[in-house]
Amino acid sequence: MDQTFAVGDLQAFCADIFQRMGYDEPQAKLAADVLLKADLRGIDSHGLARLSGYVRLWEAGRIRVDARPFVVHETPSTAWIDGDRGLGLLVAPFAMRVAIQKARQVGSGWVAVRNSNHFGIAGYHAMLALEEEMIGMALTNASPLVAPALSVERMLGTNPIAVAIPAGDEPPIVIDMATSAAANGKLEILQRKQALAPEGWIQDADGRPTRDPFALQQGGALLPLGSRLETGSHKGYCLSALVDILSGVLPGAGFGPWVPPFVHFLPLPQDAPPGAAGIGHFFGALRIDAFRPAEAFKTHIDSWIRRFRAARPLDAAEPVKVPGDPERMMEAQRRELGIPLHSSVVQALKALSERFGAHFPDPLHK
């Protein structure tokens, strides 16, 4: 049911669509690069599968092509940025560059962004810090799908935390995780397969545990990491709240149940507090040698990585992994063999190609 495409072909197609929406070539290429990175790393829900969603938000006037994100206020190590209702895929790298620039100058940089939109995978932006020998962080809030511990109301997004940590001879450590027990993309896969979800992912409209992957659409909610109170769902709730506060409340973006939905057909929240604009993000960059010499750090982080890979495994056939290993292996594989797209995604992309008169590439193996 999947068709496989060459990475370069999909990148060119995606950039073409963004150019036809009105972005100039560098912007279009950057936005396509952010989206494709999700497909490459195996986070299929956040890649090309979302391209038509961005187009619909643009058609609905909720994303401005001529946006110019700007710094509203700053100090030597911090900045408050207004995304000017721009495409999150472009606002986020702009903001992360500001954080990196500040870290170059004063050791660390922290940027809170309001009035933005969905920014793809958080990991992309955090990883921008790696080439500078910095630790990078990226957080964002998102449309409410997750219920706080002991609640039946959807109040929080799957609010991801991404942190990228440079290493020496070893590849970098990259954490990129939703703060819910499972990301919504994983649920969508089960919905397509009509398969039951594992216990601990979802509750129904009355707050009862359920394995029905469609319960979310019927008034249910995703559960915070920890799933049940006795195994720490209050902790997942705390983490998601933290992301919402740093990304949403700190810059004056939408927060909690007032984060604007990604799907264009849902109305914007009507009762949002005044002055809370768009989706919010939070970025950080920490220069390693603002603490201790980078070489000494690299020696130790390489030891960390090797020691954890050598930890006694549960199953001898499956060695212990370090955060970022699965996504890096997936990226290497897909760069070589191409990116498989589900038929429904291919169909949506073909519709875009007709709508914009853009050339859609042939799959690698018919």
Added chain:
Amino acid sequence: MDQTFAVGDLQAFCADIFQRMGYDEPQAKLAADVLLKADLRGIDSHGLARLSGYVRLWEAGRIRVDARPFVVHETPSTAWIDGDRGLGLLVAPFAMRVAIQKARQVGSGWVAVRNSNHFGIAGYHAMLALEEEMIGMALTNASPLVAPALSVERMLGTNPIAVAIPAGDEPPIVIDMATSAAANGKLEILQRKQALAPEGWIQDADGRPTRDPFALQQGGALLPLGSRLETGSHKGYCLSALVDILSGVLPGAGFGPWVPPFVHFLPLPQDAPPGAAGIGHFFGALRIDAFRPAEAFKTHIDSWIRRFRAARPLDAAEPVKVPGDPERMMEAQRRELGIPLHSSVVQALKALSERFGAHFPDPLHK
């Protein structure tokens, strides 16, 4: 079996012990304040129950009373501190003050500490930022008790994350959580009661799920937040790894399985990488008005708190809480009614009182 004591009486006793160990009065009072805060907030495992543990580390020469923590290297927004093998209860507030001072000057401050020791509850140090209208963060690594996802080896501590966020008219939000499914202190309570643990806290020496609270002593391990792979134990592992890397690897403290154990009778790890000293911490302070005006933030954070408290509860009798609510309520209650101590803790404190010739207070109700 518990006896209840007045807060001030326990504080005076605890400070007295620290003075008899050789600390001057302000140091002794600060260390007692940090320890008591754990008892006040209901984190009984990290309060007076640990006083004799600190004494034994001091007797074993693993804590230096004459330590003088110092800044090894700094930039305008960062510092690398050596704890000089001091008492973590004192090293941590010193380091947090450096972070706060930097945030005053350049918007944020970030401090990584090596060569320290256990610092009490992380929340105490994060909360120091609140009076400055800053967001405070405190992380620490700890003795290895937690297995990475898909491993049977204890490689990580319960590595807590604490974040304190100032509010306006509402009380502040305070997150203070272990990154394991359950903190070790909760397991100790079950051991005392000889009761089974909930599913999802522990695995045995072969990595099989178990409810036996003594499995940890028999080669088992605590599970990361998320408990099982399909409900996100790799995420809890990522969070714990992040804490270990920022607290341990970044400053050149012990990390992973090489973090020195808290109990004096376990030997220091022999095969630790050269240059990895003591336990490590990481602190941060973010000035609210380094992003946007504090008043605007306060209005929104108060809305956040009120909206989350008003979220539809699972059980009408139990309203949804905001992070920090349970601990704040506990503190108000214990300040008024006193602090209950388990008989085993009372016994250990009485032994200390004899050992040092210090007066141990009478309980409130005999």
